[in-house]
Amino acid sequence: MSETIKTDVVIVGAGPAGLFAVFELGLLDIKSHLVDILPKAGGQCSELYPEKPIYDIPGYPIVTGQGLVDNLLQQIEPFHPTFHYGEMVEAIEPLGTAEAPLFRVSATGGKIFECKSIIVAAGGGSFQPKKPPIEGIEAYEGSSVFYAVRRMEDFRGRHVVIVGGGDSALDWTLNLQPIVERLTLIHRRDDFRGAPHSVKAMRELVANGLIDLHIGQVASLTGEGGQLRGLTLKGADGALRDIACERLIPFFGLTMKLGPVAEWGLNLHENLVPVDTEKFETNVPGVFAIGDINTYPGKLKLILCGFHEGALAAQKIHRYVYPDKKLTFQYTTSSTNLQKKLGVH
């Protein structure tokens, strides 16, 4: 187990709301760490619609999802937040009191944080791989069916079947082909949306007889004791074909699942976390929820609302982090103190 990371606030989720919370906390001298299951910042903005224009961010008549994230990262840079990507907060354990909250936060990968407040900015939950609804697939997960390649050795010398038509499917087809017994790529159509050079390299492997490409969808699996032996493919023409398969890697993109947030002792209402509209605090003192994951009368799932919620939560968090300090409200336009923190004075 690694050493405990001590900080003021752990922010769960590095989407726009979580990122801007760093800014509002930073102005109040509150340090934060961000934890996100994705390998990068931005949450839904980066994952679902990086190239799509957003028209309702105040001050930006038009900005793309990724453009907004890039700007937020630049905006919070003066506060040097620490990012923990590819990790998910699994458990929070209260150590303090309602007046002086303190939490131990554990993340996947073994990281432990100790903090005075937590901001849950987890959007629609954590992004997790979509599982194809093939009957009985659960029995093979982790032993024969994998939704990501963590260790290439798990696939060496095996009959491997990859399903999908994007970059993940193509990249792993190209990377695993040299070490497996036989690689079969299955996609629902003979059109691949991955990078053109990867598509070309894959087509060459097919032409040289080094991999098999089948157009269709997986209909059923065969095997026993968690060990897959084969699968049945249903072709575009409806014809069924049996394919040897010891390792199956389906790439169907990501979906949002509420995940461990449900286990943290927070009140939930239809998979959302109720908060008050003064401090955006949950039923657990010291745990705040902002952005798409919270709910209150009149709630709108707008990015701009997440920004507002973070600003107000920061005011209350200041009282937990600096119980003896009086907080004087200041503007970035006129306060030399704030401007110093931003590195502009």
Add this chain to the structure above:
Amino acid sequence: MPKITFVDSLGEARTVDAEVGSTVMEAAIRNAIPEIAAECGGGCACATCHIYVDDPWGTLTGKASEQEEDMLDFAYAVQPNSRLSCQITVTEELDGLHVTTPDRQG
């Protein structure tokens, strides 16, 4: 106002009013049609508003765009008549549109 009939995977039909200019997905969400998730809110970015356009309506709804085909790669049990309902705009011509929803959106 055009009417759209959604038939769920168990065969139950629900007919709703759909505003011209809105999308078939929006008509489904406004009327709490089951089996339509629309996680991304209509951005053609998630494939959770997957429907099957029943005969003979496919000629009027047209074909999926390239981007929509790419997103359909993330859907299950995709058929030649599969579409993402957020990408079908309601017109007067579509009055009576008949679609079926899959049992799972992922």
